[in-house]
Amino acid sequence: MINTTDILETINMIQEENLDIRTITMGISLLDCADSDIENSCRKIYEKICKRAEKLVKTGEDIENEFGIPIINKRISVTPIAMLCAASGGDPVKYAKILDKAAKEVGVNFLGGYSALVQKGFAAGDEILIRSIPEALATTDRICSSVNIGSTKTGINMDAVRLMGQIVKESAELTVDKGLVGPSKLVVFCNAVEDNPFMAGAFHGAGEPDCVINVGVSGPGVVRAALSKIPDADITEVADTVKKTAFKITRMGQLVAKEASKRLDVPFGIVDLSLAPTPAVGDSVAHILEEMGLEQCGACGTTACLALLNDAVKKGGVMASSHVGGLSGAFIPVSEDAGMIDAARSGVLSIEKLEAMTAVCSVGLDMIAIPGDTPAEVISGIIADEAAIGMVNSKTTAVRVIPAIGKKDGEEIEFGGLFGVSPIMKVSTASPAKFISRGGRIPAPLQSLKN
Amino acid sequence: MRGIITVIGKDKVGILANVSGICAEYGVNVVEVTQSILQDMFCMIMLIDIEKATVSFTEFAEKAKKMGEENSLSVHVMHEDIFNSMHRI
Numbered sequence: 330m331i332n333t334t335d336i337l338e339t340i341n342m343i344q345e346e347n348l349d350i351r352t353i354t355m356g357i358s359l360l361d362c363a364d365s366d367i368e369n370s371c372r373k374i375y376e377k378i379c380k381r382a383e384k385l386v387k388t389g390e391d392i393e394n395e396f397g398i399p400i401i402n403k404r405i406s407v408t409p410i411a412m413l414c415a416a417s418g419g420d421p422v423k424y425a426k427i428l429d430k431a432a433k434e435v436g437v438n439f440l441g442g443y444s445a446l447v448q449k450g451f452a453a454g455d456e457i458l459i460r461s462i463p464e465a466l467a468t469t470d471r472i473c474s475s476v477n478i479g480s481t482k483t484g485i486n487m488d489a490v491r492l493m494g495q496i497v498k499e500s501a502e503l504t505v506d507k508g509l510v511g512p513s514k515l516v517v518f519c520n521a522v523e524d525n526p527f528m529a530g531a532f533h534g535a536g537e538p539d540c541v542i543n544v545g546v547s548g549p550g551v552v553r554a555a556l557s558k559i560p561d562a563d564i565t566e567v568a569d570t571v572k573k574t575a576f577k578i579t580r581m582g583q584l585v586a587k588e589a590s591k592r593l594d595v596p597f598g599i600v601d602l603s604l605a606p607t608p609a610v611g612d613s614v615a616h617i618l619e620e621m622g623l624e625q626c627g628a629c630g631t632t633a634c635l636a637l638l639n640d641a642v643k644k645g646g647v648m649a650s651s652h653v654g655g656l657s658g659a660f661i662p663v664s665e666d667a668g669m670i671d672a673a674r675s676g677v678l679s680i681e682k683l684e685a686m687t688a689v690c691s692v693g694l695d696m697i698a699i700p701g702d703t704p705a706e707v708i709s710g711i712i713a714d715e716a717a718i719g720m721v722n723s724k725t726t727a728v729r730v731i732p733a734i735g736k737k738d739g740e741e742i743e744f745g746g747l748f749g750v751s752p753i754m755k756v757s758t759a760s761p762a763k764f765i766s767r768g769g770r771i772p773a774p775l776q777s778l779k780n
Numbered sequence: 781m782r783g784i785i786t787v788i789g790k791d792k793v794g795i796l797a798n799v800s801g802i803c804a805e806y807g808v809n810v811v812e813v814t815q816s817i818l819q820d821m822f823c824m825i826m827l828i829d830i831e832k833a834t835v836s837f838t839e840f841a842e843k844a845k846k847m848g849e850e851n852s853l854s855v856h857v858m859h860e861d862i863f864n865s866m867h868r869i
Contacts, residue, residue, distance in 0.1 A: 331784070331860075333814055335867040336825055340786055340856055394838040397858030577866045584865040 343398060347550040347612045348578060350585050351605050352402040353389050354526035356533035356541040356598060357381050359408040359442075367419035371427040374413075378405065378431040378440075381540050381595075386436040388592045392585055400585065405432065406531035406543075407442035414454030421458045425465035425472050432471040439514075441531035443474040446521070449483040449770070459489070462496050466511040467503040473514045473529035477521035479716040481723045485519065485771040490716065493517045494709030494765065501701070501732040509731050513696065513748055517712050517728045519719035524599050525655045530692075530727060541598035542590045543655060546582030547605040548574075550612045552638075556620040567621060568641045575602060575645030583650040601655025602646035603691055604638070606666035608749035614638075614659050615668025626668050627678030635659060636689035656725055658691025664731075664744060664751035665696055673752045674741075680754045688718050693726035698742050698751035701734040703758075708732065710761035713771075721774050782811070782860040783828050783837065785844060789853035791822040799826065799855070802847050807834040822853075827860070 342348040362373035382405055389403040410424045425443055432440040443465055445455040462474050476493055479485035500511030516530040523534020526543035533541075555574045559566060582600040590597035606614045615626035618634040639658040647653050661683065663669045672678035680697060687693040693715045699708075712728045719726030731751065733742045738755040787799055796815070803810055808828050815824035830837055841857035848855025 331863045331867060333816070333823075333825055336784060336786060336863055337823070339863055339866055340788075340858075344854075344856075391838065394841060395859050396862045397841070397856055398862060580865045581862065584861060 342548070342551045346548070346554045347609060348548045348581070349399040349401050350544060350582060351547040352404050352526050352545040353385070353400055353585070353589050354404045354406055354531055354543045354545065355382050355385050355593075355595065356406045356524065356537055356543060358533055358537060358539045359413060360535070363413050363416040365417060367417040367423055370413055370417045371423055374424070375427050375431050378407070378428070379434055382435040382437065384593060388589055392588050392592070396585065396588070398581060398585065402438055404437050404526070404528060404531065405435070405440045406526070406533045407440065408533050408535065409442060409444040409446055411445035411454045411458040412535070414458050415452060421461040422465050422468065425461075425469050429469035429472050437471070439471050439473050439528045441473040441475065441528050442533060443472050444476060444532040446477045447486055447489045448477050448480045449486060451489070459492060459496060462515060463499040463503045463511060466500055466514050467507070473531065475516040475518055475521065475530045475532055477518040478712065479519035479720050479771070481520060481720050482773060482777045484773040485713065485716045485720060487713070487765070487770060488768045490709050490713050491706070491765050491768060493712055494705040494707070497708050497730065498705045498732050501734050505734045508744060509733065509742065512731045513729065513744060515729065518725065519716035519727070520723070520725045522655055522725055526601050527603060527605065527656060529729065537598070538596055540595045542586060542593060542595050543598040543601065544582050544586035544589070545601040545603055545605065545655065546578050547603065548578045549604045549606050549614045549617055551578060552604060553611070553613070553617045553620050556617065564637065568637055571638060571641035572645035575642045576649045578602065579646035579649035597652070599652045599654030600646070600650040602642060602650070602653060602657050603655065604642060604659040606660065606662065606669075608665055608667055608670070610667060613666045613668035614661055615666050615672055619668060625675065625677045626672040627682050631682060632685050632689055635661070635686050639690055656691045660692055660695060661686055661690050662695035663697045663754070664749040666749070670750060670752065673754060680756060684714060684718070687715060687726055688722060691725070693719070694728050694730060696729055696731070696748065696751065698731045698733045698753045699756045700738050700753055701732050701736050703732055703756055704760070704762070706760065706762040706765040707756060707758070709765045711756070713765070717771070720771070721776065723776055781830055781837065783830055783857055784860055784863060785826040785828055786856045787822070787824040787826075787848065787853055789822055789848075789851070791817055791820050795822055795851070795853065796824065798847060798851060799824070799844070802844055803828060806840050806843070807832050808840060
């Protein structure tokens with residue numbers, strides 16, 4: 330029989346330290362639904378999603394009950410809708426509405442893929458879809474949107490960067506009375522990954538199979554608890570402890586992914602081993618960094634601690650799963666992390682420090698509220714900076730900022746639920762307008778020439 | 781299919797009887813038991829076989845949990861695989 334201590338450790342991780350499977354995300358290709366008539370296209374999409382994901386939620390709940398491990402979200406990612414728009418033309422918001430209806434029918438809480446990939450330029454369907462994002466997010470409940478505006482291989486599409494600054498702002502303006510939910514469901518990527526199970530940036534890439542199961546595991550609380558048991562260890566031991574903990578967490582993800590794949594008769598794609606915080610007490614990435622010895626997240630030394638954490642999580646997880654993918658690493662969303670919220674409130678954590686941290690974490694500037702009067706070109710400037718970090722470091726970076734319409738820095742906005750609460754962070758107001766208005770492309774860096 | 785029942789709580793008379801009683805009631809076979817008492821905390825781990833159970837795994841887990849709540853015990857029934865995958869390579 331299994332060792333008693335091991336059994337109690339597992340129970341403790343789940344009961345006391347918030348270990349959970351954050352999401353089972355079914356990726357569904359909609360390429361075979363493309364039709365020159367948008368009405369036909371919509372009908373096929375609805376039918377395919379309802380058929381493929383019919384048992385997704387029920388299966389997730391069954392596994393949750395049988396294995397005794399919480400599975401927080403069941404979600405769907407689909408082919409970037411811009412590709413369907415290219416074939417059908419018409420008003421892309423129709424797609425958003427039918428996807429929303431399908432998501433509600435099968436019972437998933439989010440559906441990602443109202444997306445366009447424009448890292449090198451706009452193809453048919455791309456620009457019209459991007460321009461429809463604010464309306465699509467304002468008139469639906471469960472749709473998430475993402476746009477890839479750059480990559481290491483292609484450089485950065487500055488026309489798209491300029492456009493996305495306006496779109497983010499417009500999304501906020503259209504959802505002022507809905508708690509600014511628009512920009513919280515919109516991610517601007519550089520080096521977007523095709524198999525990410527986490528929202529709001531999930532979409533089902535064109536190179537993916539017809540249908541696939543991806544699983545995202547989480548557990549910042551478990552890592553923090555493990556580190557709290559070795560308060561005087563040196564940093565090598567800290568890294569080893571994170572690795573061992575990440576291994577155990579990922580094994581659980583692998584088990585759930587394989588089981589879900591078997592029961593749904595859908596191939597297993599990847600396990601994404603990301604430390605994804607929630608506003609719940611004890612589920613914070615910032616608290617892990619503080620456990621390593623920082624007075625507060627944002628202090629000098631934060632970037633080094635985060636680099637260690639991000640790397641050790643990957644090293645530990647990679648042997649625990651047959652296929653590791655997605656974003657894998659540590660997320661640093663401000664409003665969704667109790668420790669980050671406190672650090673931002675106290676002024677220790679600034680947007681500039683967060684930008685430095687994104688060079689070594691798994692994604693980017695995430696869930697950061699900025700003053701409502703921030704001009705669109707400043708938002709484009711933030712996007713360009715983040716994309717440059719991602720492009721040069723061959724990593725995924727993203728921007729999900731929330732222009733808090735009608736509010737200034739120092740105030741707070743409350744999103745509720747998993748999105749949490751966010752102090753509004755100060756942004757430099759010096760204008761990058763001339764740079765942003767130039768348009769064109771930032772050429773791909775030397776790092777892209779690997780062949 | 782095998783599962784693991786863990787029972788944690790303040791020690792008192794009849795805990796083992798309660799848990800094994802509910803197993804017998806639903807046709808769940810107890811394969812192995814280990815228990816220890818640390819100060820006055822009771823901790824028991826049971827390996828069970830539910831092949832011939834009269835209810836589904838989920839239902840049994842719920843009934844065991846409810847029985848635990850009625851007796852101020854923390855009772856969890858989980859699939860054996862979760863422990864195997866986490867602690868064995």
